[in-house]
Amino acid sequence: MRNFLQENDFQKEEVVQIFANAFDLKNTRAQRPTKDLAGQSWGMLFYKQSTRTRVSFEVGIRELGGNPLILDQSSTQIGRGESIEDTAKVLSRFLDGLIIRTHGHELIEEFARHTSIPVVNALTDFLHPCQIYADCMTLLEKWSDGNTSLEGLKGKKLAFFGDTSCNMANSWILAGALFGLEISLCGPESFKPGKEIQQLLQDNNLSPTWNFTPDPDAGALGADAVYTDVWVSMGCEEESQGRLQAMQPYQVKDSTFESARQDCLFMHCMPAHPGEEVSQSVLDSQRVCPPILERKSHSQCSILNGRFFLTRQKIVCICKRLFYPLYHLIIPEKDEIDSRIFGRFRHLRTCSLVRPSSWG
Numbered sequence: 001m002r003n004f005l006q007e008n009d010f011q012k013e014e015v016v017q018i019f020a021n022a023f024d025l026k027n028t029r030a031q032r033p034t035k036d037l038a039g040q041s042w043g044m045l046f047y048k049q050s051t052r053t054r055v056s057f058e059v060g061i062r063e064l065g066g067n068p069l070i071l072d073q074s075s076t077q078i079g080r081g082e083s084i085e086d087t088a089k090v091l092s093r094f095l096d097g098l099i100i101r102t103h104g105h106e107l108i109e110e111f112a113r114h115t116s117i118p119v120v121n122a123l124t125d126f127l128h129p130c131q132i133y134a135d136c137m138t139l140l141e142k143w144s145d146g147n148t149s150l151e152g153l154k155g156k157k158l159a160f161f162g163d164t165s166c167n168m169a170n171s172w173i174l175a176g177a178l179f180g181l182e183i184s185l186c187g188p189e190s191f192k193p194g195k196e197i198q199q200l201l202q203d204n205n206l207s208p209t210w211n212f213t214p215d216p217d218a219g220a221l222g223a224d225a226v227y228t229d230v231w232v233s234m235g236c237e238e239e240s241q242g243r244l245q246a247m248q249p250y251q252v253k254d255s256t257f258e259s260a261r262q263d264c265l266f267m268h269c270m271p272a273h274p275g276e277e278v279s280q281s282v283l284d285s286q287r288v289c290p291p292i293l294e295r296k297s298h299s300q301c302s303i304l305n306g307r308f309f310l311t312r313q314k315i316v317c318i319c320k321r322l323f324y325p326l327y328h329l330i331i332p333e334k335d336e337i338d339s340r341i342f343g344r345f346r347h348l349r350t351c352s353l354v355r356p357s358s359w360g
């Protein structure tokens with residue numbers, strides 16, 4: 001099964017192509033809608049509230065000619081105890097792909113095990129791969145004069161301030177190992193990166209490019225970009241008081257950039273909480289990268305646009321070319337032919353590419 005659950009689920013050359021396609025989609029947006037997802041229906045299942053992720057995916061699917069279907073935990077039978085396996089099998093009968101934003105990463109992995117359609121990770125508590133692709137696209141624009149080659153990221157230093165055990169920190173650790181970025185993690189000792197992300201690098205033969213320090217000056221030293229995220233993520237509200245107190249020394253403020261490079265950028269995956277993880281003066285400064293939301297839509301469109309996933313529609317088209325004459329003799333109704341073909345040959349989805357063991 002081909003899914004996008006973490007940044008390295010695509011091979012290196014595919015990621016280069018995704019970025020190149022994303023820049024093309026940005027430059028040709030006036031020509032949308034396209035027919036890349038024509039006739040396809042993609043489900044969007046939300047366990048967590050969302051503004052930017054939902055809007056960027058929903059608009060993107062429509063601009064590619066597809067039909068987005070918004071679902072949430074409370075309005076489906078999942079909220080009443082239906083199993084992930086049964087839900088996945090039901091959705092696979094109707095949809096061409098499924099985008100999920102949820103809490104535990106194990107939940108999205110379980111969906112991926114039981115669906116016969118592609119699953120895309122729109123955020124879990126462990127990783128946020130779509131956000132990382134959008135962020136890297138933004139940095140390539142700033143650092144490489146529009147060159148989509150991943151070489152534009154190599155050797156650059158990104159400093160992450162705050163909760164360095166959160167999903168965005170984990171995703172930057174993985175991105176650093178994949179793209180050659182130096183990742184400097186700066187936060188309280190009690191919020192250091194966990195064993196899970198370190199094990200992920202080891203399992204995928206990826207060399208770590210990150211370091212941790214509790215010293216804000218050392219963390220930002222020589223940084224090309226400073227990144228932060230909220231201190232209290234969804235699901236951690238009961239820990240708010242302790243988190244806010246522990247993180248206070250790691251607020252990104254004007255003085256944070258004194259040890260960074262002169263042209264150092266500031267990035268935040270949003271929404272921001274001025275006065276907590278970042279000062280208002282930094283948010284109002286010229287260091288802030290251009291709006292990442294637009295790039296998020298372009299990069300996500302590039303992921304979904306049909307080049308990398310074996311969807312229901314593709315299976316039907318391939319099999320109809322081979323078997324339609326035979327099925328037509330037996331079943332005169334066209335819609336039933338499509339349903340029978342998909343049901344008979346949906347196992348072909350398992351023939352998709354396997355995650356590479358190393359990016360070399």
